[in-house]
Amino acid sequence: MGRRETWPRPPWGPPRTQSAVSRRVTDGGLRAYPPPMPSDPIEPIATVLPLEDDDPFIPEVGTRLSGLALGIDVGGTGVKAALVDLATAQLVSPRVRERTPQPSTPEAVAQTIASVVAKVLDGIDVPADLPVGCGLPGVVKAGRLTTAANIDAGWVDWPAEERIGEAIGHRTWIINDADAAGLAEVAYGAGQGKPGTVILLTIGTGIGSAVFLDGNLVPNTEFGHLEMHGRGAETLVSGAARERRKLGWKRWAREFNAYIARVELYVCPDLLIYGGGVSKEWSKWGKWSETKAPVVMARFLNTSGIMGAAYAAAAAQRADRAHHAISQAQADALTA
Numbered sequence: 382m383g384r385r386e387t388w389p390r391p392p393w394g395p396p397r398t399q400s401a402v403s404r405r406v407t408d409g410g411l412r413a414y415p416p417p418m419p420s421d422p423i424e425p426i427a428t429v430l431p432l433e434d435d436d437p438f439i440p441e442v443g444t445r446l447s448g449l450a451l452g453i454d455v456g457g458t459g460v461k462a463a464l465v466d467l468a469t470a471q472l473v474s475p476r477v478r479e480r481t482p483q484p485s486t487p488e489a490v491a492q493t494i495a496s497v498v499a500k501v502l503d504g505i506d507v508p509a510d511l512p513v514g515c516g517l518p519g520v521v522k523a524g525r526l527t528t529a530a531n532i533d534a535g536w537v538d539w540p541a542e543e544r545i546g547e548a549i550g551h552r553t554w555i556i557n558d559a560d561a562a563g564l565a566e567v568a569y570g571a572g573q574g575k576p577g578t579v580i581l582l583t584i585g586t587g588i589g590s591a592v593f594l595d596g597n598l599v600p601n602t603e604f605g606h607l608e609m610h611g612r613g614a615e616t617l618v619s620g621a622a623r624e625r626r627k628l629g630w631k632r633w634a635r636e637f638n639a640y641i642a643r644v645e646l647y648v649c650p651d652l653l654i655y656g657g658g659v660s661k662e663w664s665k666w667g668k669w670s671e672t673k674a675p676v677v678m679a680r681f682l683n684t685s686g687i688m689g690a691a692y693a694a695a696a697a698q699r700a701d702r703a704h705h706a707i708s709q710a711q712a713d714a715l716t717a
């Protein structure tokens with residue numbers, strides 16, 4: 382270290398000693414500090430209300446499950462379902478698909494779900510308490526959708542969880558379709574054991590997103606609706622938008638890059654997982670893809686929505702049972 386420098390102290394610099402602080406306070410140098418207290422009590426400008434537990438159930442990181450569960454994936458174009466072995470992440474029934482009815486009113490889609498499920502379970506003996514999960518393309522709160530972009534507006538606030546359960550005769554849990562796909566990838570696939578911020582995007586009829594922080598899902602993120610050129614991004618760069626706008630892969634990839642740049646600006650992911658129809662065509666556009674984070678394709682290209690819905694339902698059922706057992710034990714202890 383060289384000679385100690387001495388710098389002229391600016392007049393607004395911090396006082397050197399405690400006595401200097403007191404002097405400044407008393408001699409008027411900082412008379413405005415601390416600020417005078419108002420004589421009237423301050424009205425709070427916001428009130429924190431207790432949150433209702435209305436988010437879809439989120440499995441804890443690393444939850445390992447076994448047994449069978451039924452997964453249903455309702456998309457803008459197709460309704461798909463299959464029976465899943467949760468220990469091995471294998472489908473143990475045919476994957477049945479029917480077209481999403483148009484208009485995709487909740488009643489019509491519920492009928493299609495019932496028909497698809499009947500085909501999946503045809504000839505298979507399943508327990509009455511088989512967990513059933515259903516992925517839907519919208520924000521899920523308290524067993525209902527609160528948004529509906531790629532599905533009939535009648536879904537908003539329709540009691541989906543209850544009515545779908547009635548239509549198929551099994552208690553059903555609903556979840557956002559992209560969140561379901563993300564859960565499958567994080568539990569069994571391309572996102573397994575990945576730390577940091579991981580984003581799965583499903584690029585198909587719309588663009589769905591699932592965001593994970595150290596494996597924990599942040600539900601209902603809806604990055605497909607980020608603004609681009611004054612519009613929701615998915616109306617410009619989803620798979621369906623590419624076809625509607627008759628864009629070649631190179632042109633589309635350039636626009637998609639601009640979209641991803643925005644996602645990365647806001648959330649700075651450590652890993653991007655692409656799923657949905659467009660991800661299957663990676664060989665046609667991957668060479669033009671530009672991202673800061675590494676990109677991997679979803680492991681379960683056609684089935685992650687089914688798999689994740691089944692996984693989420695089984696985890697929710699297990700949590701319900703544990704919760705019930707604890708309440709029961711508490712009640713027993715009180716009456717003993």
Ligand code: BGC
Pocket residue numbers: 456457517518519520528529530531557558559560583586587588589590603605615
């Ligand atoms: C919906 C999302 C959904 C995505 C993919 C979007 O239009 O708002 O909830 O995940 O489509 O289906």
